[in-house]
Amino acid sequence: MTDPVKAGPLQGIKVIELGQLIAGPFCGQLLGDMGAEVVKIEAPGAGDPMRNWGQGKTPVWWQVIARNKLSVALDLRSPDGQQTLRDLAGQADILIENFRPGTLEKWNLDPVELRKINPGLIVVRVSGYGQTGPYASRAGFGGIGEAMGGWRAIVGEPDRAPSRMGVSIGDSLAATYGCMGALAALHHRSESGQGQIVDASLYESVLQVMESLIPEYAVAEHKRTRTGSVLPGIAPSNVYPCSDGEYLIGANQDAVFARLCKAMGRAELAEDARYSTHLARGEHQVELDALIGEWTSQLTVAQVEAAMIEHGVPAGRIFDAQDMLEDPHFRAREAVVTLDHPDYGPVPMQGVFPKLSATPGSVRKLAPREIGEDNADVLQRWLGRTE
Known part of the structure; x- marks a missing residue:
């Protein structure tokens, strides 16, 4: 039983998470941490590749990005799977997807049509270049968004090639802005009863955090470049x-x-x-x-x-990670939480953030161990189907 104090501000909100890897699933993680019920749709047999991602001896990234989620296996390329998804969308508040634009339409799951079934549905669409524009159909990953959004051009030493952040920051930013858009759309729905489509692109998510890079070039005639560990003119x-x-x-x-x-x-x-x-x-x-x-x-x-x-x-x-696990400030603020996993034992990971005083979020559930392990539960509760 979830502690009602830590059920989270989004308790009662139903989320369907399509897509895989980082951007879409991280958006789902953020909503789940805040109390939403997140149903992750995985392809039967294959599942999300994130199940096998991570560095070191054991791939444990899945334990972070899939926490607080239920796994339902559906073949979205089949008519039966598509119909079940439509039925679930009819009961959902938010649907997240991070496929290349046009993929849902190809599977007869056009968000416009889904919203005809459920006018209050909010669809978060995360993609490399957005749903419109001349580049919309291109494949896009986080690093590509970082390059186009301006991040890679200014990260690293001036005499070397651009560096990466060390984490998939483009994906994480797009997921965060997608989550922000979903929350804004929830407020709009509370006023109007109508859902909408949230279009979050990787490159524009990076662009949003580029400070005054563009006006500095256009107005101040200054083009930012790679400067290593210093910001020129700011010392020490x-x-x-x-x-x-x-x-x-x-x-x-x-x-x-x-x-x-x-x-x-x-x-x-x-x-x-x-x-x-x-x-x-x-x-x-x-x-x-x-x-x-x-x-x-x-x-x-x-x-x-x-x-x-x-x-x-x-x-x-x-x-580094060892410092974080040993630091008293991290412990005092529960910046790191530890989950007991049946296979791995104690699994420490970042806690829920931001912190809310009245309705804090929480990690209530381990990541799904098996693909489709929650089919019966979700289809019974959401759709009233018999086992």
Whole structure:
């Protein structure tokens, strides 16, 4: 029985998740974490490839992205499977899909027709380039969206090829914006009774977080390029070497820089004309970073951190997974939760976010172990079919 306090704000909302891999399923994960009942449709026999994705000895990514979900196996290429999906859509609040545009239409599952069955249905369509435009029919993955949206052009060292983020950020952003669109559409439906289609593309989702990149080029005549670990003109704000690792310090504001100087035992630097103002520090960024790096390199990460905390300088360790599992702040905020899995034992993973004070979400269910394990349950409860 789910704790009613942690049932989540979307309790009672029914979601159908089509598609596979990351963008569509992550959108479903977000809605499920907030209390929605998410029915994941998988192809019989094959299932979602995410079941076998992940790094290390055991593929456990599925345990994160498929939590709080029910698995129903349907062959959407067959008339029977298509009809069952239409019946389920008639009872659903939200349907998520991340196929190439035109795929649902090819399977006789056009969202326009589904909304005729259920006018209140909200259909979230996640794709590489969107449902319209000259590129709509192209295949698109997260990395392609990152490239077109401007992300890859500015990530990495200036003398090397563009770098990737290290995670599938394009997919995750598209999923997040798709989820945002679904929630906005739910509010509109509460006022009008009508659902709608949410069109979330990978490249536009990346574009949304590109700050002032476009107007800087068009108006300020500045084209952002790859600058490694620094933001040109913003100093000090970099990762600095310690005797046992690296440490991030952000002290580019005047008063904060003065506190950093005191922490270093170099209070006079705050009055030095080369470093006393934001503009001056930006002009002498390389030499200032070298000066700070010379100080940090003689200390451990713990020693530098203690000095930064004492003097109120924004700074932080470079965390990896081990650091997160050992950190008291992560534990205190339940940023990481641990699920007991029958095959893997304890499985720690990121918790539910954002945190709501009155109706917090939760991880209520492990990821489905078998493809279609919830067919009978869902078809009985949603459609009244006998076992």
